[in-house]
Amino acid sequence: MATSSAPVREPVTGTATAPRVRRPFLLDLYATAVGKKYAMAISGIALMGFVLFHMIGNLKMYFGAADLNEYAEFLKKLLYPLAPKESVLWILRLGLIGMLVLHLHAAWSLTMLNRRARPVRYQSARDYQEASLASRSMRLSGIVVLAFIVWHLLDLTFGVVNTVGADGEFVRAEVYANVVRSFERWPVALFYVVANLLLGLHLSHGVWSIFQSLGWNNPRFNAWRTAFARGFAAVVVIGNVSFPIAVTLGIVSV
Template sequence: MLRTLWGSTIGKKAVMAVSGLMMLIYLLVHMFGNLKVFFGPAEMNGYAHWLRTFGSPVLHYEWFLWVARVVLLAAVVLHGVSAYQLSRRDIAARPVKYRRRRTDYATRTMRWGGIILALFIVWHVLDLTTGTVNPRGQAGHPYENIVAGFQNWYANAIYIVAMLAVGLHIRHGFWSAAQTLGVTRPGAARLLKATATVLAVVITAGFLSVPIGVMTGVVK
């Protein structure tokens, strides 16, 4: 049954929708966690420590984080592979291009946005998870690492471009997921579109507030 589901176009779209919603939930939680940077190093670093000890004593140190990382990685891989395979199927089914329509812009945005986000994830992990490219790169001190990282103009530029891509991706992706999962009843369409816009704006603004806070000296 799983093989049949994965092999069908609607199955791949369903996988994209569910994995996309999982990543959306993660982004919301991650955004609210990032906002703790505005309450000082004790609050931010304490939150980071809590994440590593969550579930104790049942779970060992950092087990919760590793489970979350594995689930998130699986969602990202399934989302990306589904998107690529659906794109190839679309091209194979229609070798002659359609006349350009308004939806083409959204489609191109989703494709390029996905590539931008994939590259950003690699950078983000090297910057604030492993500390490899971070000027400070000290484990257990996310507040200080964030301040050090966003004092570089190129880090800010990378982050801002990626977060704008996130917003566009969410705006179109949330609506597409709702259509795939069949929850776009006539009366709910307008509400779902408004929800997609609000989510995109809130998440983008929430993430962008951190580098802006560092650049303006609010976070220092």
């Protein structure tokens, strides 16, 4: 009887880049391109939730200072007095920071994997017939949104780059006045509009990609994926750009 001398194949691990060391399952999965795409998608869903609810919460601005300031106070008092003041808010903030770091790390390491897979750049001009403007500008729009978040926190959370109130001081609890004073400076209002338009571009491709990364790909609902992604981006962008525009036009004022 002839014995087979065919080489024994190693088990398939997902991609050629997966290291052989035994690690916890999730770390092992994250070492693969598929795992990084899952991480991008799951953190993307969490960040989508934040931008949508942040925009909806900010609509309180149209009901006046008392409503917006009370809403900010409500967030600090979530589950109070059962839990200490601001504790739930801090848990949510830490979750949000974790999701943002994961999103950025996965994006960066997927870029590195792609570069390693194609160390030589394309010799001729790329044929972009299939790739939309949004998909080609994901890195640029992502970097601008990140820079926007840094400015935004310095502006409305820490007050470092905000114009100060009547008494010469930035008062954290006066959320409505802080927003109005910030947007009364037209270059700042313009920056908020531009950054939010780029956020919209990022979302319209990013939300569509989530379906792709999670394998929710079926000809029966593929047309809906694009519609959902564009609709979601439009709702967030229209809400967000309305705030600096309303202050510039004097519709919202102190």
